[in-house]
Amino acid sequence: MLDTIIAGALNYAQTMSHWETIAVILGVAYLLLAMKQSQWCWYAAFGSTAIFSWLFFDVSLLMESALNVYYLAMAIYGWVAWHKGAHSENESLKIQSWTMNQHALAIGSVLTISLCSGYLLSENTSAIMPYLDSFTTWGAILTTWMVTRKVLENWLYWLVIDGAAIVLYIDRELYLTALLMALYLLLATIGWFIWRKQFNQQTNDDSNLATVN
Template sequence: MLIEAWLEPAASALALAYLVLAIRERRSCFLVAIASAGLYIVIFWRASLLMESALQWVYIAVSLYGWKQWGSDAGKDRLPVTTKPWRWHLVALASIAVLAGVSGGLLTRYTSAALPFLDATTTIAAVLATWMVARKILENWLYWIAIDLLSIYLYLSRGLDLTAALFAGYVVLAAVGYWQWRKHLANHSV
């Protein structure tokens, strides 16, 4: 199957390109994200990671939203990097836990999903983190570090070694993204 041979490498390459462009605050990152998500819908469905497959549809929708929100790459309509107070993050984390618990329970009861609670946790957290990227909220990168670390195990358990390796790289790039956006925030807060 020729399509099988290139599907995961192509999706991984596009996903990596998306992250590099997002770190650089390039609006085109969202177009690359849409292409990557389209491929990962198929990959995750075939690996019985149902929530991860569904998440790709959310990525496509939020990428369209992010494209609009970010405005141009330069100019006064460019969306600035912002931050949220710790109380906002406590509510966000509690919401992730509740929604992941409910989703994981439903997946366990009604589907053959692999690792349903972990799949649900990474998916629910990724929805929030993706929205945070679209709004240029600095802490999105910290959420991604945690999500990516959990995802490495999830993908290795399903034989998606290339995607697991990509997510190991994502941990490093998310740290870089955090420091880049933090520097941008500090430079533009003066």
């Protein structure tokens, strides 16, 4: 199995789409900038997802293609939300942490919707791996919204979603994109620690301000 993957990756490297290369570079730029809470991350996200929308449609990952159309809208929304927060006292744009009840509701909803859409895709379309495709899609929809609201735990959600997405991309011979997801696993881990440190500092600052007042 490993030999097959390696051989396929080497063969793919020779015929790799320049568009996929650009999309991957922009995808990495997005995550690095998001880790720094830079508004420029949304420009990189828009360019990367526009390319991936077409690439995934071309290899019959229909839900992944639709997901990237959603990413385009979220790139615009995220830029507006972060831009507004940077020029106001809007507390909601600070890093926030969800309660266990919020996580339970979010995860339960993603699993339920994924089962429903996976079944519909398997019965009515030629989609590849419809249940896994659905899970990564609906999970990413939720988690992308979490990023736009600066929910701390978004990084943990990405670890699960990106790990599952690697299986999809290897199956479709999108090896560079699978490699991107593997890199995302590392960067998401780093992002978690960076945001958690900033969240703790933010909480301490708010506590000290409340004490002074």
